[in-house]
Amino acid sequence: MKNIALVGYGVIGKRVADAINRQDDMILSGVCDIISDWRIQNAAQKDYGIYAATPNAEKEMVANGIAVKGSLKELLEKADLVVDCTPKNIAARNIEIYKKQGIKFIVQGGEKHGTTGHSFSAETNYATALNLNATRVVSCNTTSILRTLGALKRAGLLDYARGTLLRRATDPWESHLGGIMNTMVPEKDIPSHQGPDAQSVDPDLDVITSAVKVPETLSHMHYWNVKLSKAATKEEVLDALKTSNRIHLIRYEQGLVSNNTIKEMYLDMGRPWGDMYEVALWEDMLKVVGDELFYAYVVDNQAIVIPETIDAIRALTGLEADGQKSIDKTNKSLGIN
Template sequence: MKNIGLIGYGVIGKRVADAINAQDDMNLVGVCDVISDWRIQNAVRKNYNIYAATPDAEKTMKDAGISVVGNMMDLLDKVDLIVDCTPKNIAAQNVKIYKEKGIKFIVQGGEKHETTGHSFSAENNYNSALNLDATRVVSCNTTSILRTLTALKKAGLLDYARGTLLRRATDPWESHLGGIMNTMVPERDIPSHQGPDAQSVDPDLDVITSAVKVPETLSHLHYWNVKLKKPTTKEEVLNAFKKSTRIKFIQYDQGLVSNNTIKEMYLDMGRPWGDMYEVALWEDMLKVVGDELFYAYVVDNQAIVIPETIDAIRALTGIETDAAKSIAKTNKSLGIN
């Protein structure tokens, strides 16, 4: 049983907190943030111990009637590992503190690879993270790229891959603050950052991505054109993808024709927040032409990295040295079949 602390109780943080709480080999010591509004109040209702990141935050929390059990340093003194889910660039500042205190830590994909020197995807490089001091769980889009391409690579099918990403404009809960309307915004650089990011986990991947920001908030949509190492069949490709427990086949002809219908299905399944931890890949859209593969899938930007983070905790702390066992344990706890 390892004691785990969480810094940042936002879109990812609240999901990581619940996921840690669902494990039988780790203990959530508490969550730390600067907010005192409805978000952290939900953490109080879940009986999570609340820590204030700053003195000003502690005063504001107490004024709001939130019971604060300590500050950030108090939390760090009680944990074996910290998961930092703070907004982009804040974690990089916190890293100095973690290193000074000799605490293992995990950051999320908004930070640069150089922040930790190791980037993580459970089905690809779990073993290389064993007992490290730190890792970075790569972004939602990069996680999906690694899951699908790693499955093809393990089957000996992958030569190179070219993908187009249609990226959601902002997170749903803050779409009133920004995002885009009635337009699409292409990323200027090709490759977009997701391809090189995937190579930070697996340098051998020959992958190039391009990305377009679109006016919606539910998820990302990817289109992929993959050059296979040999002419093959659709059945062989599907069998390769089936080796990943975190790729879910969906059927276009069963009414799953859009990201909102897929979201509705996961809500009906009873997943918290309708979360989709898997890559939802259209089986009946997938096409193989000789040695070329074409497929498309949807990525839940708020949920896909949650199981990866749990596996990263096990790898860094060494409580499970077998990747397959950790993945299976995480899957069972989160209802991934």
């Protein structure tokens, strides 16, 4: 059993906390944050040990009736590894604390590859993370790219890939703070950052991405044009994609015609928050023309990196040397079939 500390109890952090609690080989030592609102109050209702990141944060928490068990330093002293789920750029500052404390750490995809020197995706490079001191679980979109292109690569079908991402403008709970309405905002740089980010995990991928922010908050959608290494049938491509335990093939004829219908399916399945840990890829839209492949899929940016984070914990702490065994264990605990 390994003791795991969590810093940052937001959209990703609360999901990571619950996922850790579902494992039988790790224990959540506590959660640390600066907030004292409903988010951390819900964590306290779940009987998670609450720690304050700063003295001022502790005062605010106590004033709001939250029992504080200690400071960030005290939490880290109880843990074998810390998962940092704080907003972008904050984790990059926190890692100096972790290094001084001598504790292993995981950051999320909002941070740069250089913060850890290693980027992680379970199906692609689990073995390279074994017993490392730190890694970065790549972003939601990058995770989806590595799962889908990785499956094609393992089957010897991938030559190169070109993808367009339709990116949700903001998280649902923050829609009132900004975002975009009645317009679309193309990212000016091609490639967008997701292609090079995927190459930080698999340098051999020949991938270029472009991205557009769109006025919705449920998910991201990807369109891909892939040059195959040889002419192939649709069945060969589908067989390759099925080698990933974290790609869910869906069909229009099931009534799954949009991101909102997919979300509703996962809510009906009883997933916490309706979370979709898998890439939802339309099987009946997928088209093969000679050595060209076209397909589209949906990414739940709040959920897809959760199983990856659990696998990263096992790799860094040495709980499981076999990546596929960790993936299978994580999938079973989270209800990924």
